[in-house]
Amino acid sequence: MPVPxxxxxxxxxxxxxxxxxxxxFDPSPMVGRDLDNEVEAYIVESALELPERVYRLxxxxxxxxxxxxxxxxxxxxVRSYFAYRSDVQARRLRLLLREGRHAxxxxxxxxxxxxxxxxxxxxxxxxxxxxFLSEGLLIIGWVANWRPAEIFLYDWxxxxxxxxxxxxxxxxxIHFRIDLQDGIRPxxxx
Numbered sequence: 001m002p003v004p005x006x007x008x009x010x011x012x013x014x015x016x017x018x019x020x021x022x023x024x025f026d027p028s029p030m031v032g033r034d035l036d037n038e039v040e041a042y043i044v045e046s047a048l049e050l051p052e053r054v055y056r057l058x059x060x061x062x063x064x065x066x067x068x069x070x071x072x073x074x075x076x077x078v079r080s081y082f083a084y085r086s087d088v089q090a091r092r093l094r095l096l097l098r099e100g101r102h103a104x105x106x107x108x109x110x111x112x113x114x115x116x117x118x119x120x121x122x123x124x125x126x127x128x129x130x131x132f133l134s135e136g137l138l139i140i141g142w143v144a145n146w147r148p149a150e151i152f153l154y155d156w157x158x159x160x161x162x163x164x165x166x167x168x169x170x171x172x173x174i175h176f177r178i179d180l181q182d183g184i185r186p187x188x189x190x
Contacts, residue, residue, distance in 0.1 A: 008173070009050030011043055014060040018074045018176070021059070030077045040081075047165050055172040060179045075174035086166035093159045100151035107145035114141030 015021055022033045035043075047055055057078065118134030125133055 008054050008056040009047065009052030011046040011050070011055055011057045011172075012060060013039065013042065013057060014062070014179070015039075016062045017065050018059065018061055018071075019065060021074075021078070030073050031080050033077060033081070035078065035081050040085075043169065044162075044165065047169060053164075053168055055168055057169075057172055057174045059174065059176050061176055062179055064176075064178055071176050074176075078174055079170050079172070082166050082172075083170035086163055086170055089159060089163040089166055093156060093163060096151060096156060096159060100148050100156075103151065104145070104148035107148050110144040111141035114138060114144075 013021070021035055021039045022030075023036055026033045028034075034040075043057065059074075114137040118137040121133040121137065122130045124130065
């Protein structure tokens with residue numbers, strides 16, 4: 001079901017020409033080109049600031065290009081770029097969660113080893129020193145689990161949120177507007 005216009009977060013982008021949105025040195029065809037870093041950052045940060053979760057990009061063009069890629073090709077290139085970035089973010093999230101699982105297994109194994117050595121220390125080392133050593137080993141064992149706890153409690157959430165926004169940007173409506181500068185009309189217009 002389409003989302004009504006009033007419920008779409010509008011992101012306004014002003015460029016001289018539509019080609020200015022893309023990396024100048026990228027030799028790929030338009031639908032494979034990377035967005036300029038500043039353009040990408042602006043669009044993503046604007047989306048993060050908007051309360052809506054469905055977006056519409058309005059590209060204000062000062063000098064429309066007479067030749068070259070059409071509006072639909074440029075719009076598809078922008079959507080395609082954000083779909084690619086979403087896939088990259090999904091891979092990064094999967095790798096982070098895999099790292100978290102491995103760190104958790106290693107951390108729990110190390111905690112069990114420290115607990116066992118601590119138990120052994122309380123049984124074999126004289127009273128004040130054995131307990132001190134046991135507590136120290138137990139603390140070190142828990143510290144070894146800090147990274148998996150950090151990954152599973154905090155690190156994955158911003159990455160998931162970023163991916164959700166990139167997914168929405170990959171599906172956003174894109175509109176073009178020609179902005180007249182200082183009353184100068186674009187070439188070919190009356």
